[in-house]
Amino acid sequence: MPVQNKKVSDAVIKRLPRYFRYLADLKENNILRISSKTLSEKMGLTASQIRQDFSCFGGFGQQGYGYNVETLYNEIKKILGVDKGFNTVIIGAGNLGQAIAKHAKFAERGFLLKGIFEVDEKIIGQKIKNIKIQHISKLDEFVKNTRVDIAILTVPREVAAKTAEKVTGLRIKGIWNFSAAEFDMPDDVAVENVHLSDSIMVLGYRIKNK
């Protein structure tokens, strides 16, 4: 059982889902063992980087003949919390919110959509994946009856900070933020930003400077 180290660096944390994806692939292809060398080649890292990353969690005891894929997969799954799962709600059922609601992969990864909230009366009452879109004013009531770990913010930028504050007040501990706004949250709230515009602008820069 790996030891959780609280001081794992951001860079390592960001690589964990990649390891998880690669190991899921290996598992699917019935590969039982993999050396850190082979894994590193597949992932474009160095073998020592991988050993160092894993050492943050106790090392997963690679012997001379490599890591056991299934064991490693399960350990990383546990580290990421994917084994226990997370309940999510989407706030903002516009185009992006709806696309995320329909995205099958998140459920496979342990992120279960429990509710969808909106202010637009025209779409309230509609169903996505059998979940009825509710008015945002129902969120307070909802979280009393259903554990919600993550609020997926797909609201317009102008109302994002206010919505994030509301969510935090309801003791939801994580915000997956698509709103292009940035906000300071209390230390016990985790925020992960997906700034799509930033990402495409970085791509533009790279094309221009090739």
Next chain:
Amino acid sequence: MPVQNKKVSDAVIKRLPRYFRYLADLKENNILRISSKTLSEKMGLTASQIRQDFSCFGGFGQQGYGYNVETLYNEIKKILGVDKGFNTVIIGAGNLGQAIAKHAKFAERGFLLKGIFEVDEKIIGQKIKNIKIQHISKLDEFVKNTRVDIAILTVPREVAAKTAEKVTGLRIKGIWNFSAAEFDMPDDVAVENVHLSDSIMVLGYRIKNK
């Protein structure tokens, strides 16, 4: 006129769109000048970090009384290529592809959607934002008549590598990849990955380890 330095680090490149967003905000609020100190406080960076970032592009000559917001905005706009603009096509008009097609902000940032391509006959012929969804087999013909800088890949993971290869063969120089696959591309093709599942898994990790 700032000098473009080819060796700008990834970390700096990734901050450019954030600078651009903040400066756009300041401009919108009719703020004419800003010191690196104030800008740094707004952005959660240090003032020296900001000066160092800007020095990669020639410095933008801050005097004692701060940066001229409009000038700085325009310089960063130029550095990002937003002034000249980029033509894009979406490949894969599923939920996510459609949501991106409808996302107004990308056009504001200079990313103009020129075409949408699909394999699903059920949706070919439909229009999104006045752009008719075409069969992917029409892409070759399309790029002969229209400059395409960026292919936005929102195809399923299984066909992503093949699609990326096809796109590269058509001399499209940038891939904005939502497919959760990773691929090696020739050096003259820029790839920017948006791994949504990775992002929510990182959030899950952070919640679990708060």
